[in-house]
Amino acid sequence: MEKEFNGRDLKLGQIQDGNSDYTRYHITYKSGDLTISGIMNIPKGIPPEDGWPVLFLNHGHIDTSVYTNGRGLRREQDYLARQGFAVLHSDYRNHTQSDKDPNTETDVRLGYVEDVINAVMAVKNSDISSLSKERFGMLGHSMGGGISQAVMVVRPDLVDAIVLYAPVSSDVVDSYNRWTLRNSSNAEKIRSAHGSPEENPEFWKNMSPRTFFDRVKTPIIIFHGTADESCDIEWSRETRELLLAAGKRVELVEYPGQYHEFGATFDDFMKRSSDFFKNNLK
Template identity: 50%
Template sequence: MATLVLTSMVGRSPAQAVGVDPSIPGAIAQEYSGRDLRIRKDLGGTSAYTRHAITYESGDLTISGIMHKPRGKGPFPVVVLAHGYIDPEIYVTGQGFRREQDWLARNGYVSLHVDYRNHAGSDRDPKADLSMRLGYAEDVINAGLAVRESTLSFIDSDRLALLGRSMGGGVAFQALVIKPGVYDAAITYAATSSNTADNFNRWQRFDTSLGRRVIAEYGSPEQEPAFWQTMSAKTYFSRITEPILMFHGTRDESCDIAWARATDAALTRAGKDATLVEYKGAGHYMYGPWYDSIKRVDRFLTKHLGS
């Protein structure tokens, strides 16, 4: 494993959600049934691509999202996008990946942006937060499975990658360890920690409502360290089969570079095909280095999905 250092839609009413055991082993034991990927509405586009509202089935839930499709017949490889944290109360469908959506579509990739449960037009799951958002990983796994079984003529279901940003990067790692082989390759930008206790302590622990509920349900990381390890993707990195390309800024003010380095070290110990690219001085959104990163994404996708 190499490390490079460089300079610089209205929501649906509640539906019965598939129960998610708040541990990776519980999620591994679960059955997954992503299916029925449908285009619901044409949303215009540019001379290079068209934009569409989509839905697919994730277990018992319907998940909404946005698809960008290159103009032409295809078939085109697909990149599923797992977005970072945006308050579900203000989130709008397809939010958080504008530059990636545009670049992918202009360069011959269909992008499928997953809204997640409880976001935009997706069905509601009241247990999503208490289950440490493993339901989001379920939605990402099922998005991949829905692509794999899709009969849409412009989709090449044999060429499929996953790209996660910030919280979505953490969700991507969960998906990779829970259901290896759904994707052919994975990319993360500024991912959250692969140790769930880090994320809980950083964002949720001092939320007086959710933090107290989580500790009351499972105990704190100090009280129940073994259980918290079972909620962490890092504990199960030996299961990963996909090559991974990771990007992180050394001055990320939200997701500490130490988290990326710890994830990288754990992947190295597990013998995985992964590369961490560090951008010296870059913050969470990596505005300056993004152009370098997307060139690397281009080469990575060409290598692992084919031209």
């Protein structure tokens, strides 16, 4: 995915909510020629000299017909903003108020990766003085974990730390077999454009983050429940082993009995994630 990323025109819109710790804004920014919507939680009080460190949260798959602005990871958005992080949650293209891209599914959702990278670039290029232009972290859940894995190999220097929360496999063929084949229309479009994994293994290899783990520069921590009914914990175990084999900094935290969205271990997950970001966003 060799291309220029020109994220820009980050705009804080209507205030959606607020409390004693942060203000929640509707936002828009430009990703290529598209306008992307999202939300941003910005802490109250006096920011550090270089601005609040910024975390980019990447949500998992939610049907675009029911998705609403900022949906997914609401608990995480709240917790992390209360810890002194500005939190930007992109809606991605084709979701709610974002512009539409008819090729997103055929392009194996690479557009979502572009939108997330451009969200970071939009902060870097913004004139919002309360936001740091250098201290960035990223958290991705499920499909958003796959997006985060793509980011860490496409733009290895983009962020300082990455949290993967019950992520999809680092081999996109696993996602193809698990979900794409269930939608015969999308599967046929993808096969027509790129071939199936059996017909065109080189394409699918090049779409898989694990192929390029040698490029990773970011410390990574993975959290996964052993009872995850959506994303197999074996996927995260394999990802950890491949990253270790490539000489990268990675840790896997397994939560026995936890499902795709954490319940009893949520507070521990959030504290560890917050501490991880605080230790690496310096």
